[in-house]
Amino acid sequence: MTRSRTALTIILAAAILVCAGGDADAKRKRDRVARDFRHTDADGNGELSREEWNRRGNFKRLDADGNGALSLDEVRAMYEGVDEREYSWPPTGIQKPTVEIDPSIEADRIDAVALDEETLCGIGRMIRCDTEPQIKRGLAETGTGPQFPDGAACPGIDDYWAMDYAYKRNRQSFHGGIDLPVPWGTPMRAVAAGSVVAIYKAEQSKRGIELVLRHTPDQTSLPFWTYSAYGHMDRDPEFEIGERVKMGQIIGPTGNTGISARGRKGGGQSSTRRPAIHLAMFRSDKPIYGEANDTIIPANGHWLDPIAFYRQSGPYDSPSLIALPDSEKAVPVPVMLTDGTTLPADTKRIWPYACKR
Missing domain, CATH: 1.10.238.10 (EF-hand)
Incomplete structure (x- = not known):
């Protein structure tokens, strides 16, 4: 015994x-x-x-x-603050502008079959596609980084543009955007004036609840059409497809929605992701666009390094950005402060979160 x-x-x-x-x-x-x-x-x-x-x-x-x-x-x-899930929404004193619909959003939409295969695979990133067309379409690490105005405290990046994600995905993969960790519910803001082209749900992708805007060249002062996508929202955005959005307008609260890094569509939500925006951008010389794999795909589209979006002059394409000397890799970023003022005052582009003084 x-x-x-x-x-x-x-x-x-x-x-x-x-x-x-x-x-x-x-x-x-x-x-x-x-x-x-x-x-x-x-x-x-x-x-x-x-x-x-x-x-x-x-x-x-x-x-x-x-x-x-x-x-x-x-x-x-x-x-700091990423473990505190309680917040109030909408923010106090925020009034949504009168809804105006941009008719060109519907008029410029084309069927995905009209997109060329390289663009479709390069931006849509379907399972059947490898990374070669992604790289050809600009998804390549450029070495750029944000330089914020003196005296402005702005959220920085943890997962940077096109970083190697193989250690997270168990396969060759590159990060298609930048991630900025912030406390739960921090308002995401439109980086420029534009119009809503898509809204996606949490169960559809690793990007979670996501809103996509299209920006005309006049709205950004850039020589191409730009698309900005805001992922990991904590709740569905209250917008209509085609709705016009002002620069700096609040589009939704930050969360961590999206299936896990190794999950598939319809799978479980990530249990380890911190609250953060996933900001992705694309560019095209044409206003027309299609949609596939829960992704807006501009005709003849290319990935746009989100930091390059803030450059005041070219180059904007990834190969040319890679070739820049180190002295030109730091990009001065225009911002909106928490009181609504912008630095510089006449900017048409801002960081996706308000900065503090």
Whole structure:
């Protein structure tokens, strides 16, 4: 009997240790900040240099001890408030403008079969497509980064443009946008005046609840038509297809909606994603566009580095951006402040979140 009890005790103790170890391992995997920090820390020295930070923005502001490198605790400061899900919506004092419909949004829509295969695969990124057409259509890391106005505290980037996502997806994959982590419910704002071309639901993609705007060249002062997509909203946006939107207009609260990184359409929502906007952009020399794989696809469209969207002059295409000298990789970003003023005052483009003074 004594031997049996001893054996049982050993088995129970081992089971407890296994469970405890499993819980610790699961918790470690759920710690997204630590996981991404380890992935970014290329030399494994426990801190991130400016080069490893790769122009995500706000390096100096995050470097609290001023030693020229970021510790894990300093990086965690980016995620302050992300665990507090309670917020009120809509924001106090916000009145939605009178609805005006842009008839060209419906008139310029074409069937997806009219799109060429490279554009369809390059931007639509269907399962049957590999990454080659994506790269040809501009989905390539450019090395650009935001430079915010002096005195403006703006949300920075954690997952940057076209970063290698193979470690998240278990296959060759590139990040088709930029992610800006902010507290739950932080209002997303239209980066320029435009019109709504699509609204997608959370169960449809990894981008979750998403609104897509189209911007004319006159609305941005850019030499092409631009599309901006705002993903991971916390609730369905209250807009109609074709509705005109003003620059800086609030389009929805930030959340973390979207199926998990390894999930499929209709699958479960991610349990580890932090609240953040996923901002994606496309450009085209034509106003017409199609739709496939829950994605708006401009005819003859190309991916647009979201940071390049803020350049005051060309180049805007990824190969030319890649070729720029390091001195031109930092892009001054026009912003809207929380009081509604903009820097500069006459800008037609702004960061997707209001900045504080």
